[in-house]
Structure formats: C-alpha cells, structure tokens
Amino acid sequence: MQEHDPVAAPKAYSGVARSFHWITVAAVFVMVPVGLTMSYRGNTLDLWDDLTNNLYSSHKLLGFLLLWWIVLRLTYRLIHGAPADEPTLEWWQKAGSHLVHWLLYALLLIVPVLGWIGVSLYPALDIFGLFNLPALAAPNEDMAKRVLNIHGWLALSMALLISVHIAAVLYHALIRRDGVFRRMWPRA
Secondary structure: OOOOOOOOOOOOOOHHHHHHHHHHHHHHHHHHHHHHHHHHHHHHOOOOOHHHHHHHHHHHHHHHHHHHHHHHHHHHHHHHOOOOOOOOOOHHHHHHHHHHHHHHHHHHHHHHHHHHHHHHHOOOOEEOOOEEOOOOOOOOHHHHHHHHHHHHHHHHHHHHHHHHHHHHHHHHHHHHOOOOHHHOOOOO
16 A cells, blocks of 8 residues: 655545546435425425426436436445545544545435335336336335335435535635545546
8 A cells, every 4th residue: 555645635536436426416416405395395385286296206317317326436436446535634534534425325325215115105106207117115105104204304314414524625625725625626
C-alpha cells in the first residue's frame, strides 16, 4: 500500500465513480420531493387526478431505475474501490465518513426495494398505463400500508443523512479547504 504525502493533494474519485455519484444525487433530489408531493396529494388531500397518478408513476419508475443504478454503482465500487482517505482527517472523521457512506448505500438499496414490495402488495404496479413493474409479493393491502410506511420513514431518514453528508461536504469545502470536496466534484 502506498504511503500518503500529507502535502500532496488527495486523489480524486474516478470519472465513472463521480458520474455514478452525481446521477444518484440528481435522482434522489427528484425522488424525495415527488414522493412527498404524491403522498400529500393522494393520502392527505385524497386527490386522485392525472397529476397525482403521474407523480406516483414517475416515483415508481425512477425508484425502480435508481435501484438498478445503485446495484451498478455498488458493483463498480466493490470492484474498483475508492481513493484512500484524505490524510489530514482525524480517525473519527474517517470513521464517520465511512459510516455515513455505507448507511447511504444501504438506504439507497433498501428504500426502493421496500417501495417495490409495497406497490406489489397493494397492488399498484402500473406505470403511466403503459406497463407494470414485476410483482414481488402477492396482494395484501394491510401489509402494503405497513411496508410503504416504513419505506417513507426510511426515505426521510435517508434525506436527513444526506443533509449530514452535505453539511460535512460544506465544512470541508468552505472551512477546512482540505481537498475532500474536490475529490468528488465533477471537474476533479
């Protein structure tokens, strides 16, 4: 293993890893507001019009695609690894960073799987009236409500964890100015 020169700039993530990251960011930044909006319109307002149905279809389709995107992303990460940690980080910052990243990976897999199971249980697998997602479970509306409730709470937990991640990124970019942010920036 190569020793790190504390003066040298930390190695950036590969272009492929950065693409996986930023496309995931864009998808999640669409998924969360669409999920909240569709739930509010459908569950709170009990408004089931074309817009609500299109929001649900968009959310299901993007969640399905995001699930497979994350599988590809994790496969790439496991095969190619990640650059070594920025050498000036304290041990607890490295541990916290790794914990947050692996929790995010776990949630990025678990949340869409639970959503898919939930719409299978409901069953509400239709996407824009064009096709259905494959069913993962036999219909059971009571179980669907429980699974989709967990899906929603975990999605909100993921959004909170993403906020922690963004706060850490801003700390490193604006206060420490240590190169951590540049490692994942698209133009690294």
